[in-house]
Amino acid sequence: MNFRVFILAISVISVGLVELIVGGILPTIADDLSVSIGQAGQLITVFALVYALSGPILYTLTANMERKKLLLLTLGIFVLGNVITYISPSFLFVMIARVLTAMSTALIIVLSLTIAAKIVQPQHRAKAIGLIYMGISSSLVLGVPIGIIVSDAFGWRMLFLFIGLMALLSMVLIAFTLERIEVEQVQSLKSQLKALRNKKMLTAHLTMLFMLAGHYTIYAYFTPFLESELGLNTQWISICYFIFGIAAVGGGAFGGSLADRFGSKVSIILVVASFAVILFALPFSTVSFPLFIVGMVIWAALSWSLAPPLQNYIVETDSESAGIHQSFNNSALQIGISLGSLVGGIVNGATHSMQTTAHVGSLLVIISLAFGVWSLRSTVRKAVQN
Template identity: 65%
Template sequence: MNGKVFILALSTIAAGLVELIVGGILPEIASDFDITLSSAGQLITVFALIYAIAGPVLLVMTSNIERKKLYLVTLFIFFLGNTLTYFAPNFTIMMILRIITAMSTALIVVLSLTIAAKVVAPAHQAKALGLIYMGISSSLVLGVPVGILISNIFGWRIIFLGIAVVSVGSMMLIALFLEKIPGGKTVPLSVQLKAVGSAKIGSAHLATLFMLAGHYTLYAYFTPFLETNLHLNSYWISICYFAFGIAAISGGAFGGSLADRIGSKKAIIIVISAFAVILSILPFSTFSLVAFFPVMMVWAALSWALAPPQQSYLIQTDPETSDIQQSFNNSALQIGISLGSGIGGIVLNQTGTVTSTAWFGSAIVIISLLCAIFSLSRPGMNARTRKRQSA
């Protein structure tokens, strides 16, 4: 595998941390700024919303800029945002800085994905994308536990200074080892939006959205699920989260390797189908931690296994707008996370049992499977189709 892909993956670890790490330090932030916990939680909500919108928009606006230069500038803005967060005097300033870091994070991730797809041979494309998603999912393992540990020892602000330092290392590696990559020709936004709205590509994005929505219908309430069904204490819950994160990291690599081996289309169907099944049987494995643990690990691995074959499929389907499609798919992932968390809360309130979230999540994943089948069965994007879109 091209070493440049590993450098890009390392950059996405810092980008992922800045989003997820806040979840572990919300009480400290609320206390420091003398605000409610729910108000502090808006730092997560606003970040996810800006992230989802900014990725596609910024990619279109910067499409003709040389990629290495753009990456370095974006990393520098990311560095400034996190450094200034360390000194944020009040909540309003911190919220503004979160918006800036969300925008730069979105561009860093989508640039990592698009550059990784360009610097490897087509046969290794899905595997390269899998490594990028390994970098993102690594923050699942590191984010909350590291945030809590560092915050307890040094205070929450030092975390953002540490992320800024990591981004400097990324800038140095990108500057030294990544060659210049010319920007692509600017495809009119109207053409790109029409491509997203096409039956084939639009339904592919919906498959990603509903897959993550089904996952987070349960995962957002994983702690009460473990407490209710397995009666675990905080020590064992931490172990489950850590193991889940490790499996999620491997899932990204597995999805990429599977797509390279059997093709992205078959991989998409296999991953989504298996994910629906594993969610539906998960509650039946909670009679014993020994039975639950391997089922949980499969669930975790599959949760991140769709992204690489899905990204590869989008590239193959419409190479002309592939960069923006990867960005839109990443946005669909973020929206799916928000949607699933909301649905899980509704299910929990209506049923009074957290176990039901797994079955509702499985049903949502079946919708994802139907969207994927619909997309795969549509005719491919050809020159005539693209000409009709641009008319």
């Protein structure tokens, strides 16, 4: 594998940590900034919303810029956002910093995906994309426990300074190892937005959206699930989070290898169908803790196995508009996280049953499977060029 892909993965890890890492330290942030926990929670909501909306827009507006230069510039803005967070005297400044880091994170991730796909041979493209998604998944699933540990030891502000330093290191490595990558074809903003009219691609994005929605229907409430179904204490819950995180990180690589071996289309169906089954069966595995651990590892690995074959499918289907579609796909991922968290909260609040919540999550994944089949069976319709 091209070593530059690993460098891009490091940059993705550093920027990805920012999104959910505040989840475990909300009380600390709220207390330091003299706001309620509810207000502090808006730091997560605003980040996800800005990320989802700004990714495609920024990608289209920067279509004329050389890719390496743009990546370095965006990483610089991300570092600035973390420095602002570190020195922020009030909640308002932290919120402004969250907007900056959300916008830069959205662009950095889509740039890393498109660059990784370009600097490797076609037969290794899915695996390269998988490595990038290993960085994304590892930052999302390990961010909360890492944030708690670092914050307890050094304070929550130092956490963001550390992330900024990681991004700065990534800038240095990219500056010295990555060659110039020119834009192959420039489309107008209007033309790139028309890409969503492509039903084959739109249904591919909906496949990602409902897959992640099904996942977060239960994962967003993983702690109460472990408490109610298995009666675990805080120590064992932390252990489960780390095991889940490690398995999820491996899932990105697994999805890429699966696509390289069996093809993207077959892999998409296998992953989504298997994920629907494991989510439905998960509550029944709690009769035995070892059995649950096995089920949890499979659940975790599959949760991030879809992204590499789906992203590779996008490149294979419409290479000319692949960049904008990769950005749309990451936005769909963010919307899926938000939707799943919302649905899980509603179902759990109405039924007080984690088993029902998991089954509703499985139903959302079945919807994802339906959109996946629809996409694969649709004819190719490329975006109109201007």
